[in-house]
Every structure is written in C-alpha cells, then in structure tokens.
Amino acid sequence: MQELYAFIRDAAEYYLLTRKPDASSDERTAWQHAIYAVAHQESFWSHYRDATDGNMKMMRGDSGHGHGMMQIDDRWHFVAISEEGKGFKLIENMIYAMDIYYAAWEDAPEQWCLDSTTNWRDRSRSAYSAYNGGPTQICRWTDPDDTWAQNDINFATKYDNHSWDSYIADTSHISTINVECLAEDGSNCYQPDFSAWDNRLLKIDTGDTCIYSGNQLHCLDSDRNAVCLTHIADFDLTQITNLASGDIAGITKSDYNQHQICDDLVTNLHPVGSFIHILQDTELTGSPGGGKIGDIPAHYILQVLDFQVEDKLNHDRYYMVTFDGQTGYIYAGDTADQTTWTEITTEIPANQLIPVTGQTIRIVPESGINLRETPGGTLISAVPNGTEHTIQSYIVRDTDNKIYYELDYEGQSGFIYGGHIFDPPTVENWVALVDTGDDSNQNDDGDNSGDQDSNSGGGGNPCIIFILTLVSILARSRKKQEI
DSSP: OHHHHHHHHHHHHHHHHHHOTTOOHHHHHHHHHHHHHHHHHHHSSOSEEEOTTSOEEEOEETTTTEETTTTEETTTOHHHHHTSOTTTSHHHHHHHHHHHHHHHHHHGGGSTTOSOTTOHHHHHHHHHHHHHHOGGGTTGGGOTTSTTHHHHHHHHHHHHHOGGGGGOSOTTOOOSBOHHHHHTTOSOOBOOOGGGGTTSEEEETTSOEEEEETTEEEEESSSTTGGGGGGTOOOOTTOEEEEOGGGGTTSOEEEOOHHHHHHHHSTTOOOTTOEEEEOSOEEEESSTTOOEEEEEOTTOEEEOOEEEEEOTTTOEEEEEEEETTEEEEEEOOOTTTGGGTEEEOSOEETTOOSOOTTOEEEEOSTTOEEEESSTTOSEEEEEOTTOEEEOOEEEEETTTTEEEEEEEETTEEEEEEEEESSSSOOGGGTEEEOOOSOOTTEEOOOOOSSOOOTTTTSOOOHHHHHHHHHHHHHHHHHHHHHO
C-alpha cells in the first residue's frame, strides 16, 4: 500500500501537469485525492492478485469485464483493452482511465450540479458519476433514487474517509518507480532508494555535484565549492556517492550559481573581480592549501580571480590572484579572523584582468557582441566592435567563471558576454579596459614587470615630461646612427 500510494500520487500529478501545466496547487491536491478514491473504489488499489490457482493474475472484476486497478470495461473500451494493452500494463491502465476521468473533471464546472469550479468534492463526485456511468450521467450523484446511486455513495464514502491512510506510514515516501520514465515508455524505470542519498555528497558523471533534500536534487556544476551547498541543507562532506546521469532521471533538480550561493552563505566573501588589500605577509600557493610558489608582502593590492571555500563550520576561504607573474591562491582566513587577512579596496591593481562596475570597456570582436536581456537570455541587439561603454554591473557564473557585463546601448539595457577566467582567461578576446586617464587609484603589485606607473602619485610636470621625452627620442636616434 505504501508503494502504491506513492505510485498513484506521482502518476496523478504527472498526468494532470501534462494536461494542464498551469494547474494550481489546490487543484493538483484535489485531483490526486480524487484519483486515490477512484482507484480504491474500483479495486482497493489492486492491479494484480493471487488467483485461486496459485498464480499471480491481473485484477478482473464485473464478471470479468473490468480490467486492472482502474477497472476499464472491455464492453465499452474493447479496442483499448484487446489491442492496445490498456488493461494489463499498470501505468497505461491508469493513464487511459485518467483520460476518461479528466474529460468529466473539465466538463463538470459547466454542469448545473456544480456550484463552483473549486468545489473539489462535488467536482470529484461529478467526474466519478461520468466515469462510472458515461458522460451523460455526470450529475447522477445528486439523485438518491438512481439505479446506480449506491456506486456514487460508496465513492463519496471513500473520498471522505480515505481509509487508505491507515495503511500509509509516510505520505512523502518516494516511489521506487520513476512514473515519468514509465509513462513515456522508458525502460529500467526503477528509482533508487533515496534514503541512501541522505546526508551525502552526490557526484554525477556529468560533473555536477549535488545533495538530496526535500525530495529533489540541489546542484553545483563542480565540486570546487561543494561546502556552499550547506546553505541548502547539512550533509557530511566526507561521505560521497558517485552516480550516473541515468540514476537521477526524472528527479527534480535545482541548479545553483556557486558565486551566488557561496556569497549567501559565507560572511564577507570577496567576489570574483573585487580588489583586495593584503593586510599581512601571505604565501602564494599553487592550489588552495597547496605548495608554496611565492611570497606576497603585506599592503599589496590584488584582484580576486576565483575563490574556494572549505570547512563547513569555519568557512576557510582562499582567493586566486596573480602576483609577480604567477597565478595561485592565498589563504584569507575563516569566519572568525578573515578581517585580519584581507579587505576590499577601491584601489586598482596594476595587473587588473577583469574590468568591473563603473569602468569603461571597448568591444573587441570584429562582429561585435550580442546584447541580451539576461546573461545568455533573449537577444536584444548586437553591440558593435570598437564602441565604448560604462559597466553598470557584472555577473560571474559557472565553474569557469564566465563574466557577463550589464551596459546600456542605444537606450536599451542588457548583458554582454565578457569571456571567462578558466582556462586560460579569455576576457581580453571580448572586452578591453579603456584607460580614461584617471589612474589616481592605480597600485603597483610589485611584479617586477617594469610597468610601474610613474604617475600614480597624481601626475608630473608637463614641461619636465616633454623635455625627458625629447631627450629619449634623440638618444634612440643617435644609437640608430651608431648601429
């Protein structure tokens, strides 16, 4: 009974949402209740029974004319029973029966015997009268003297008392049968025991990393920041189950942007693209917590290219940065002490890779870049090559840190794609940061590249600059003559 309850529940919901995707939650609940009652009235939820000869046989009733759990009558549905197999196969028996019941369910609100579309009890009774007696009998339940009135009374009793509840220990029990798979003529439609997924990290062969909570999967597109899924529900990071994509077919799946969900969970997490001030001498490592590849003295300004959060209790955070020509990770503390390691700043690092809000960018591709209503969404127009635009905001998505810039073009606001960080970075193939001449916040990161900005203190004397430039030109000319 427990398994049939879950199966009937899922089959009823699948059917209704297939026929009426916009059905309200109240109608879905009422429809499921009605189908429970119809199946119980027709066969006590029996599709196969042990026969007197000791064999398991399909349920037959009404002198052998009623077939299966929903008792499809072969005198009125001969082709469906004899040629299409609507009697023998449980899911087809249910769907065929629900076709009949749904037609009456939709017709009932137009009948005199129903005073309201949302009078679910009377609507269910009307649909049953038509299901049992034919379309013209839709209001039969109102006539206590009708020959078949007892059928309507019995149905109403089933509907009101739902006596099946005494056999159901868990109304949220997950069916071991994937109803959608079965209804769409799939094979191997067995669903695993979801209790084995509780409190575990699930790694799918597609690369997704998920947890199972609330009868659905909650997923990130990689395991890099799996700890952030604790924002949805707690789980043991050390307990991992590997699954194939087929194992999760038909299961509701919600995908999350790791950049958003980690920001929601972790206090003062610095997002990708932000400028940070290093507050103490720090090691640069090849991976989060890995081997040292360099040292970064305190007080340098760097740009966050990526982050990784570890430890579900302390939220240790690591930031990917570039320093002295090397790209790696720095440790930036945990929830308790993170303010002693780094802080957000408006100073601009000399080796900035990602343009950010408020800065000006130039479109690089010769064909321009599509402007869309949302990142990857509906196309608005194309932003031409070479045009310059102020960044209104930006969004980072996915495991490769795709960047989308919000900007205005010809009076319309939308998002353009701006490249990704991994791997290798492609930002410069899409947009170029425009030097607006205001480099008062420029900060040298000490990378010994020889590109230190001599005007970072606010500019020099124009006359001196002119003389030095002229001397340099003359010197180069003299050297060429000597060669």
